[in-house]
Amino acid sequence: MSRVLSYEEKDTWIHRLSGVTKLVFFLLWSITSMLSYDTRVLVVMLICSLLIFRMSRTEWRQVGTVFKFIMLFLVINLLAIYVFSPDQGAKIYGSSTPLFGDTGRYALTKEQLFYECNVMIKYLTVIPAVFMFIVTTNPSEFAASLNKVGIHYNIGYSLAIALRYIPDVQDEYKKIKHAQEARGIEMSSKASLKDRIKSTSAILFPLIFSSMDRIDIISNAMELRGYGKHKERTWYSERALQRNDYIVLIVTILFSVVALVITFHDGSRFYNPF
């Protein structure tokens, strides 16, 4: 059974990169794409994103559900921009060219359409990078990476251990839900939303209590095996930076610098074709 948005081991050059490299790439990539409204830059980034995504051999089933969700938000976002500031494009680009004749405040202008296109491209540039990062980075290796860049191992390890126990808690949730449903607590769509919210407590309380038992066991087990003994620790799944990592890091940094220079050289982060 494969779970949505979880690490899957595959042998591609992206999987072989260190978690640090991918983290740096992901951060710089997102920042660049957030800052820039330069359509030329964004289009290049979008193409790169899609290429990288393809090379990571990520399959649709791993990310499909989440992608659909994000698309839904994207649509809502785009509509909201139009509803609340239909003249945003005109303000930015300093001109107003209605597409279908002048129909008052909500007249759709070329500028508005162009602006919203830019927003959409920004989303689409970042999404593949996020997916790629999550599904190709081994969580333990990532925890090791975080530690390596100077973050205390407690933080990285908390993350790894959360990922370790999420499936267990999910199973337990399912079991508890079933047992409570059998007692008559309706959780299916037959019950009203209000009832369903109310009856969630019948599942959450037992889940919390049994999770607390679990936490007790885990923390004892960790302590008995020396967790927290030293200020540092080593990592079984740590991966040293290799040639490819340095190449990717340098390329990423160069790319971001160039992209931001192109974006900001004329004093505005918007590219104005009008």
Next chain:
Amino acid sequence: MRQVEPIITFKDFTFKYRAQVEPTLYDINLSIYPGEKILIVGPSGSGKSTLAHCINGLVPFSYKGDISGSYEIKGQNPQKLGIFGLSKIVGTVLQDTDGQFIGLTVAEDIAFVLENDKVPQPEMKQRVQDVAELMDVDTLLKCAPRELSGGQKQRVSMAGVMIDDVDILLFDEPLANLDPATGKKTIALIDKIQKERPVTILIIEHRLEDALYKDVDRIIVMSEGRIVADTTPDELLSGNVLEEHGIREPLYLSALKQAGCHILPETKPQHIESMDLSPYKDKVFDWFRSVSLKKKEISEESALEIKDLDFSYVSGKPILQDIHFTIKKGEMVSIVGKNGAGKSTLSNLICGFMQPDRGSMLLQGQDISTLSIKERGEKIGFVMQNPNQMISKPMIFDEVALGLRVRGVSEDEVKERVYETLKICGLYPFRNWPVSALSFGQKKRVTIASILVMNPDILILDEPTAGQDYKHYTEIVEFLKQINGQFGITILMITHDMHLMLEYTDRAIVLADGKIIADDIPAKVLTNEEIAQKAYLKKTSLYDLAVNCGIEAVSDFVECFIQYDREKRKERN
């Protein structure tokens, strides 16, 4: 006499948890020598776990309290060593194989100790590989915990503590979550480890008979915070200490005592296979001739009929296949088989949590396949293994009333029915108490009460006796027997507790690899080598007793003994 210094010593040691008024351990005097294999037994609350915690450092470093007297581990004061210093000497394998699996993969879990000790990666990888080979988990190094069986998880846990070359291995109820055959393998593995490495082994377990599958040097019996016996297995098994302190003795010994035999240490009662039975044979024969088997009358009316059930998650990989059986009204039936044989799936299908691919289910002749989970819940009650997984209200009354209230029953009727159920379950005096004030066994009763209140025809219980000591085990099952007898409620239990199956159920349905391989009285199932092997059960030691005494009607003998033993126990309670 002994030349070597003890590795563990306790002198007039007393310990009191900070939150408690009375000490949990009193005047412990104990010496354990390097290379010994010690079994520590005792009922719940006897202090055996606390003693273990003192040895591995959870007491007093995680669980605070007051210590008086002295103790030493490997010649050092544990309080100075600290929990980390102790972890270099004592390796602990905990009861919960799931909870202690910390890493995302087997290799990382094994390496955990080394990571915390800043061992460089190349050395770490080599050591993980070596210990994994020793424990026979080297092919699983990249697996995630959920891909492993209970036995494999336990081997990983053992590898994870043995990687550090500890002097003492401490096993905290290693058999609790395992099916009988896997438990047997675990005991054999512990034995093998000790033969290959110079370690001292401490096993805490209340399943004495299973733990004694391989030789131990000494058994320490704890009761109410004190050591009440510290002797060889043969001496201990010949006396009455176990019975007096509520610890279940091996079944074959109970049977011999039932037949009026006085057990002698020189007959080596530690293992039934090698025990000298010649002084007892005649008595056993006489006893068997003097008793007669009482047959329980079973109604002809069927309560639940399962017909040709198939289920699979992925087509082509069946989880259950051609499941076909009938349960009569008022029967008490156990569903047994190894972990992953499909027992839980079967109960999930009966309760409607999942839908079968094929087949039908009839409840008192009526097809229930169209009923929702909630509708089935009124007729088929399901009780989970851990009461903490079910209890969702802070007050006992509200918890039991929950099922009625959501079904819109009037408050007057709710009150009446809840009180009545609480009386049946012996919880009436606690009706206004908060659930948190109850013991584990009482909580279990509350969950059973909260199902019984809906007047189900059938009660399905998932591992009702897991983790219970002999006293609580008897309490819970006698209670079930009582509601089964008095109210004619049909009871179905999913279990890998061989005692429960043998002593309390009328019939056992044995699953192996998704198929029913036996559907017979438990005494017959547990005396059949082939079935036991296929389903990862363990043949009862009564079988060996009967065979070694030359009795031919083995399953009748087993059944007779069980019947008499139960009656005796009932009188006692």
